[in-house]
Amino acid sequence: MNEKLYIVIPAYNEEENIRQVIDDWYPIVEAHNGNGMSRLVIIDDGSKDSTYQVMQEYAKTRPLFLPVTKPNSGHGATVLYGYHYALEQGADYIFQTDSDGQTLPSEFAPFWEQREQFDMVIGWRNSRQDGISRIFVTKTLKLVIRLCFGVTVTDANTPYRLMKASTLSEYIGLIPDNFNLSNVILSVIYAKKSLKVKYIPITFRPRQGGVNSINLKRIFGIGRQALKDFWQINRTLR
Numbered sequence: 001m002n003e004k005l006y007i008v009i010p011a012y013n014e015e016e017n018i019r020q021v022i023d024d025w026y027p028i029v030e031a032h033n034g035n036g037m038s039r040l041v042i043i044d045d046g047s048k049d050s051t052y053q054v055m056q057e058y059a060k061t062r063p064l065f066l067p068v069t070k071p072n073s074g075h076g077a078t079v080l081y082g083y084h085y086a087l088e089q090g091a092d093y094i095f096q097t098d099s100d101g102q103t104l105p106s107e108f109a110p111f112w113e114q115r116e117q118f119d120m121v122i123g124w125r126n127s128r129q130d131g132i133s134r135i136f137v138t139k140t141l142k143l144v145i146r147l148c149f150g151v152t153v154t155d156a157n158t159p160y161r162l163m164k165a166s167t168l169s170e171y172i173g174l175i176p177d178n179f180n181l182s183n184v185i186l187s188v189i190y191a192k193k194s195l196k197v198k199y200i201p202i203t204f205r206p207r208q209g210g211v212n213s214i215n216l217k218r219i220f221g222i223g224r225q226a227l228k229d230f231w232q233i234n235r236t237l238r
Contacts, residue, residue, distance in 0.1 A: 004034035005112075006091035008082035010075055011099040012045040015054060022058050022065060024105045025097070029064050032112065039089070040065045042099065043082050046072030077178040083168060091165045096183070098159040102205045110200055111162040119167040119195040122187065123160030123202035141184065148230040149237070151191040154199045156184045167195060174236060176229065185233060192237050 007029050011018060022042070029040040044052040044067065055067035070081065079096060086094045093115055097103045103123070111121045125138070138155065145153050161183070171189050175182055190197050 002035045002037075003032070003092040004090060005029060005032045005038040005093050005095065006086035006089065007038075007040045008079065008086055008094060008096045009040070009042045009099050010045055010078035010082065011042050011047065011051050011055075012072070012075070012078075013047045013049045013051060014099045015047075015049040015051050017099055017101050018042070018051050018054050019058070020101060021099045022055070022062070024101075026062055026065055028105050028108055033064060034092070036064075037090075038064060039086075039091075041082060041085065042067055043078050043085075044069040045074070045078040046070065073178055074180055076180040076182040076184075080172075080175060080177075080179060080182040083172060083182075087165055087169050087172070093162060094165055094168060095162045096159060103160050104203050104205075107160075107200075107202050111160075114198055114200075115162055115164070117196065118164075118198045120161055120163045120186075120190055121198045121200060122155065123158050123204075124155045124199040125158050125204040126201045127204070144230070145184070145188055149188050149192060149234055151188060153187045153191055156187040157181065158202075158204075159183065160202050174233065176233075179229065181229075185230075188233075189237065 007025055009021065009025065014021070022040070026040055029038045032038055042055055042065070044055060046069070052067060052069045059065045059067050068085070070078070073081070082096065083094060095108070095111070107123070114121050138157065141156055142153060145151065145156055171193065174189055175185055179185060
């Protein structure tokens with residue numbers, strides 16, 4: 001198959017994890033190399049540690065690995081940046097996960113097998129191992145989405161999703177630049193537009209190293225801004 005798969009991973013201050021993340025996900029892009037055109041794209045979001053330097057070193061011996069760096073703008077904006085980049089490069093399918101080692105590449109196969117039947121296949125974190133506070137935030141977000149948009153989304157912000165590039169390119173323009181909750185609003189858009197979405201349960205481990213840059217204070221700050229943005233986007237969707 002010549003389908004071009006782009007794996008998009010944002011990274012910020014992940015020098016403790018980034019080697020393992022590359023080792024984990026590079027074989028996936030090799031296995032689905034799209035006649036040599038697929039890429040593992042890790043986007044350094046202005047890290048203050050050696051994340052990008054490690055990425056550059058690894059890229060010397062991994063031709064399908066593309067390290068990218070840019071000024072810091074936050075996780076959601078970096079994910080959105082990666083989606084635009086993959087679309088510009090002519091990707092057929094875009095897969096996104098995170099650089100903290102919480103997800104498993106061994107669970108990718110069922111997603112790829114169902115890529116043609118669905119516009120997006122999303123990992124459902126039905127048994128999370130990353131703390132009660134994160135579970136609370138996810139449940140609260142599900143309620144907020146229901147109230148704001150009138151749709152139910154199983155797991156809106158999960159960092160394990162495979163998307164058809166053709167569908168993503170049609171709707172990505174609805175998301176404001178540098179939007180903090182880009183994956184959330186994508187899940188909402190797909191639900192509002194009644195697109196074909198499949199949820200598959202995945203393993204979601206504790207962070208494998210380093211320090212999470214998002215704490216509860218920041219989560220609530222992002223949440224307040226998100227409520228304003230949600231109402232504006234909802235008017236657009238209508």
